[in-house]
Amino acid sequence: MALGFFNRLKEGLSRSTQKLGTNLAAAFTHRRLDDAALEELEELLIGADLGPAVAERVIESFRRTRFGNEVTDRDVREALSAEIARVLEPVAIPFVPDPALKPHVVLVVGVNGTGKTTTIGKMALQYGREGLKPILVAGDTFRAAAVEQLQVWGERTGVPVISGPPNADAAGLAFNAFRKARSENADLLLIDTAGRLHNKGALMEELAKIIRVLRKFDETAPHSVILVLDATTGQNAVEQVRVFKELVDVTGLVVTKLDGSARGGIVVSLAETFKLPLHAVGVGEKAEDLRPFSASEFARGLVGDTVRLAGSLQPEE
Numbered sequence: 189m190a191l192g193f194f195n196r197l198k199e200g201l202s203r204s205t206q207k208l209g210t211n212l213a214a215a216f217t218h219r220r221l222d223d224a225a226l227e228e229l230e231e232l233l234i235g236a237d238l239g240p241a242v243a244e245r246v247i248e249s250f251r252r253t254r255f256g257n258e259v260t261d262r263d264v265r266e267a268l269s270a271e272i273a274r275v276l277e278p279v280a281i282p283f284v285p286d287p288a289l290k291p292h293v294v295l296v297v298g299v300n301g302t303g304k305t306t307t308i309g310k311m312a313l314q315y316g317r318e319g320l321k322p323i324l325v326a327g328d329t330f331r332a333a334a335v336e337q338l339q340v341w342g343e344r345t346g347v348p349v350i351s352g353p354p355n356a357d358a359a360g361l362a363f364n365a366f367r368k369a370r371s372e373n374a375d376l377l378l379i380d381t382a383g384r385l386h387n388k389g390a391l392m393e394e395l396a397k398i399i400r401v402l403r404k405f406d407e408t409a410p411h412s413v414i415l416v417l418d419a420t421t422g423q424n425a426v427e428q429v430r431v432f433k434e435l436v437d438v439t440g441l442v443v444t445k446l447d448g449s450a451r452g453g454i455v456v457s458l459a460e461t462f463k464l465p466l467h468a469v470g471v472g473e474k475a476e477d478l479r480p481f482s483a484s485e486f487a488r489g490l491v492g493d494t495v496r497l498a499g500s501l502q503p504e505e
């Protein structure tokens with residue numbers, strides 16, 4: 189695993205950890221588990237963005253197994269961490285380009301500012317380093333800054349970027365890029381898209397057109413649709429998944445900005461609600477800051493570092 193994975197994640201999640209971990213420590217340093225304590229715990233869990241279903245399950249399990257007993261914050265963290273890992277385990281699925289596709293066409297969607305362009309840049313670097321040949325498409329043609337930003341990532345990572353003139357037809361651009369990628373035997377075509385959610389009709393039309401046009405070339409394209417979400421928006425990210433699922437067939441998620449966000453719990457809420465693969469998480473702005481998602485590490489990171497789950501990795505120093 190990449191150097192210091194656990195530490196990077198821990199660092200990234202530190203604000204979420206502080207919020208949940210410190211509150212747990214304050215509320216549960218040796219305490220009899222009565223109704224008031226359970227109620228307090230439930231509020232804490234919901235405040236940490238874990239979502240009502242997960243919060244309720246943890247509470248019910250505590251009520252069944254520990255009611256009336258003295259518990260410590262460590263007990264609570266361990267139980268919580270195990271429950272969170274259980275929810276996250278099935279969605280921790282990395283994105284692996286299909287080598288048979290040449291190229292594997294990925295539509296990257298999401299609201300502006302969530303980190304789409306940055307995520308595409310990071311993916312270009314990662315898969316390029318693995319020896320694959322990616323090509324990037326600047327499909328948000330209305331925003332000159334988005335096109336430029338992708339070009340900067342292209343230069344930084346040595347990956348070709350296909351862009352058109354301002355306001356060019358994104359579908360036409362995607363089609364040409366697909367043809368070029370096929371003729372150059374590229375492995376991965378990452379298409380950046382617009383994210384103007386305030387005009388849902390227009391956005392739906394634009395995404396539908398890109399997909400229609402790609403299918404003229406290959407009726408199985410796009411092979412993946414990755415939705416990028418910003419963790420700092422908390423429960424709003426859940427709403428964004430709902431909306432984008434109406435617009436396109438989302439096949440997987442990337443959650444960005446987990447560094448500096450106190451809302452890492454949103455990842456649990458997303459996993460519980462949609463069960464969509466969570467391919468990776470963003471823990472910073474640098475090229476290396478896109479991390480594969482590990483359920484047990486994340487669960488431990490979220491509830492605080494004192495928990496040592498049997499069988500999980502120990503922190504790397």
Ligand SMILES: Nc1nc2c(ncn2[C@@H]2O[C@H](COP(=O)(O)OP(=O)(O)OP(=O)(O)O)[C@@H](O)[C@H]2O)c(=O)[nH]1
Nearest residue numbers: 300301302303304305306334444445470471472473
């Ligand atoms: N701290 C942090 N910042 C991030 C992360 N991912 C992206 N960003 C920053 O978030 C801002 C928005 O990212 P973009 O990649 O421009 O987002 P976008 O969705 O492409 O948005 P538009 O370019 O506006 O369409 C930039 O300043 C990025 O550097 C992350 O994981 N952590």
